[in-house]
Every structure is written in C-alpha cells, then in structure tokens.
Amino acid sequence: xxxxxxxxxxxxxxxxxxxxxxxxxxxxxxxxxxxxxAVRLPRPTVYRLxxxxxxxxxxxxxxxxxxxxxxxxxxxxxxxNQIELRGASRPLLRDLRDQTxxxxxxxxxxxxxxxxxxxxxxxxxxxxxxxxxAIMPAHCTSLGKAILAFLxxxxxxxxxxxxxxxRRTANTITDPxxxxxxxxxxxxxxxxxDNGENEEGIRCVGAPIMxxxxxxxxxxxxxxxxxxxTLERARRDLGPRVRETAKRLSRAIGWDEHRPxxxxxxx
Numbered sequence: 001x002x003x004x005x006x007x008x009x010x011x012x013x014x015x016x017x018x019x020x021x022x023x024x025x026x027x028x029x030x031x032x033x034x035x036x037x038a039v040r041l042p043r044p045t046v047y048r049l050x051x052x053x054x055x056x057x058x059x060x061x062x063x064x065x066x067x068x069x070x071x072x073x074x075x076x077x078x079x080x081n082q083i084e085l086r087g088a089s090r091p092l093l094r095d096l097r098d099q100t101x102x103x104x105x106x107x108x109x110x111x112x113x114x115x116x117x118x119x120x121x122x123x124x125x126x127x128x129x130x131x132x133x134a135i136m137p138a139h140c141t142s143l144g145k146a147i148l149a150f151l152x153x154x155x156x157x158x159x160x161x162x163x164x165x166x167r168r169t170a171n172t173i174t175d176p177x178x179x180x181x182x183x184x185x186x187x188x189x190x191x192x193x194d195n196g197e198n199e200e201g202i203r204c205v206g207a208p209i210m211x212x213x214x215x216x217x218x219x220x221x222x223x224x225x226x227x228x229x230t231l232e233r234a235r236r237d238l239g240p241r242v243r244e245t246a247k248r249l250s251r252a253i254g255w256d257e258h259r260p261x262x263x264x265x266x267x
Contacts, residue, residue, distance in 0.1 A: 012049075015039065015041060015045070015049055016049055016052075016053065018039040018041075019035060019039055019046070019049055019050065019053065019059075020053070020058065020059075020068065020072070022035055022038040022039055023035070023059065023066060023067060023068045024068055024072075026038075029062065029065035029066060029067045030065060030066055030067075031064060031065055031066075032046050032047060032050070032064075032066070035050075035066065050066055053069065054069065056069075056071060057069045057070055057071030057072075057074075058071050058072055084253055085106065085108070085117065085118075085209065085217065085218055085249075085253065086106065086117055086118050088249060088252040088253055089106050089118060089220070089249055090118070090120075092220075092245050092248055092249050092252075093106060093118060093120040093220065093245075094120055095245070096120075096220070096222065096241065096242070096245045097120045097121070097122055098122075099241060100222055100238060100241060101122050101228075102122065102222040102223060102224040102228070102229060102238070103119065103120070103121050103122065103128045103130075103222070103223045103224065104119070104120045104121075104220065104221070104222055104223075105118070105119050105130060105143060105204075105206075105220065105221045105223060106118035106119075106218065106219075106220050107143040107144075107147075107218055107219055107220075107221070108217070108218040109138060109144070109147045109218070110135075112138060112158075112159035112162055112163045113135050113136065113137060113138060113144075113163065114135065114136045114137070114138050114141055114143045114144045114147070114219075115133070115134075115135050116130055116131065116132050116133060116134045116135075116136070117132060117133075117218075118132060119131070119132055128202075128223055129199075130223070136198065137163065137166065137168070137198070138159065138163070139160065139163070139165045139172075139173065139179055140165075140166075140168050140169075140172045140173070140194065140197040140198040141194050141197070141198050141204065141206070141221075142191075142192045142193055142194040142204040142205055142206030142219075142221045142223075143192075143204070143206040143219040143220075143221045144206075144219075145182070145183060145186055145192035145194070145206065146186060146191065146192040146206040146207050146208045146219040146221070146246075147208055147216050147218065147219050148183055148186075149183040149184070149186035149187040149192065149208070150187060150208045150210075150215075150216035151216060153180070156180070156183070157176070157180075160176050160179070165179065168197065168198050168199070169196055169197055169198065169199065169200050171195055171196045171197045172197045172198070173197065189239070189243075190207060190208075190239075190243040191205055191206060191207040191239040191240075191242055191243045191246075192205070192206045192207070193205055193231075193234050193235070193239065194206070194221075195231065196226060201225055201226050202223060202224070202225060202226070203223075203224060203225070203226050203229045203230075203231070203234060204221050204222065204223040204224075204229075205221060205222045205229075205234050205238045205239050205242050206219045206220065206221035206222075206242060207219060207220060207221075207239075207242040207243040207245070207246035207247075208246060209246050209249050209250050209253070210250040210255040211250070211253055211254060211255060212253065212254030212255060212256075214255065214256070217250075217253065219246070220242060220245060220246050220249065221242065222238050222241075222242055
C-alpha cells in the first residue's frame with residue numbers, strides 16, 4: 001500500500017482540526033449534518049474522520065450527536081498543570097540555583113518520557129546542553145526516576161515495556177528488576193541520582209513534585225559535571241536541598257504533606 005502524499009496528510013490534519021474547532025465552539029453536541037455544514041466537507045468524509053477521532057478519545061458520540069472527547073480534556077488539563085507548575089516554580093528554581101551554583105531543570109512526564117519545561121542556569125561560560133522542550137528517557141535521568149518512583153508499579157512496568165531501557169552510558173540501569181529495586185530506594189529517600197547514567201561526565205539529582213491530589217505531577221533536578229557535583233555532595237547536600245525545594249513547590253500547587261501520597265510507589 002502506498003503512503004499518502006505529504007499534501008494529503010496535511011489536508012487530513014487540517015480537516016481534523018476544523019472538526020475539533022467546530023465541536024469546541026458549538027457549546028452543544030452536533031450531528032454529522034451540522035458538522036458537515038460547519039466544516040464544508042461531505043458527510044462520508046466527516047463520518048470517516050469522526051470514527052478516527054473516536055478511536056483516540058478525541059471525539060465522543062451519543063444518540064447520533066458528537067462532542068469533544070475526554071482525551072482532549074486530559075490534554076488541556078496537562079497543559080494547565082504545566083503552566084501552573086512553571087509559574088509557581090520560577091522563584092524557587094532561581095533560589096535553588098543561587099544556593100548551589102548548578103543548573104536547575106523542571107520537567108513533567110508525557111507518554112513515559114521526560115519533557116523539560118523550564119531551565120535556570122548559573123552565570124558563567126559553561127552551559128548544559130539541555131533545552132526547554134527536550135524529551136529524554138525516564139529510566140536513566142534523575143527527573144525520570146524521581147517521577148517513576150511515585151507512580152503505580154503497573155504503570156511503571158508498562159512504561160518500561162513500551163519504552164525499554166536503552167543503554168546510554170556504562171552506568172545506565174538496563175535490567176527492569178534492578179531498576180524497580182532502585183526506584184524503591186528513590187522513593188524511600190525522596191530524591192533520585194543520575195550517576196552519569198544518561199550522559200557521560202554529568203551527574204544529576206532530582207526530586208518529585210506532588211499535586212493537590214497527592215499524585216506526582218513532575219520533578220525538579222540539579223545538573224552538573226562530575227567534578228563539581230561529586231557523589232558525596234549529591235548525597236549529603238544536594239539531594240536534601242532538591243527534595244526540600246520540590247516539597248515547597250508541591251505545597252505551592254496545593255499538596256498537603258500531612259496526607260498520604262496516593263496510588264504510587266514501587267515495591
């Protein structure tokens with residue numbers, strides 16, 4: 001079967017966007033006839049596109065009428081959480097940078113991978129290669145491990161099956177059982193260390209951010225060279241600092257530290 005031309009694929013995407021816009025703007029469920037008129041497409045084409053949207057949770061149907069699906073609401077909620085996290089985090093991230101002289105990152109997990117949404121660097125000529133918007137594996141980064149340690153174990157296993165445990169350096173943990181045991185340690189002490197597991201010569205310390213439901217919402221980390229961030233310093237000084245800053249950020253977005261963390265945790 002031949003692949004669709006790029007122009008055809010772009011046209012299909014534009015039609016899907018038009019349908020979602022029409023569903024969102026209507027303020028009520030719409031029939032296929034109404035959607036066909038709104039987006040100026042034949043009804044068979046609208047039916048076909050709606051079927052695809054339904055399979056992915058982007059549209060929902062009841063009694064022959066269509067509305068925006070639950071997955072759109074989930075995406076919107078994730079985006080709102082990211083905006084809230086970034087706004088609340090900036091003064092805390094700058095304070096952590098000033099305390100330690102190291103680069104600070106803020107990240108969330110999307111589809112089993114770590115997405116950087118904020119970065120604060122110290123002054124000086126040396127710069128970390130990371131960028132806001134970058135996507136990294138979870139199993140070998142302190143940010144990812146800090147989040148994984150507070151997710152339900154079955155969800156963690158699903159992520160590991162889907163994403164795998166690719167070896168990035170000689171220190172990367174590539175065995176699922178070993179990683180699960182490691183995550184239990186992360187959960188117990190409240191922070192994770194990337195001991196050159198993602199990038200040679202770079203060490204990172206990360207801690208989870210909890211939301212108002214007691215669920216992990218993201219993580220913050222400190223990153224630096226193995227020279228400035230020795231393993232002893234990471235454990236003795238930086239780990240507790242990152243953990244405390246993550247708690248302060250968690251409280252800022254509604255976490256009640258006196259309530260137990262919900263669902264989560266590896267054995």
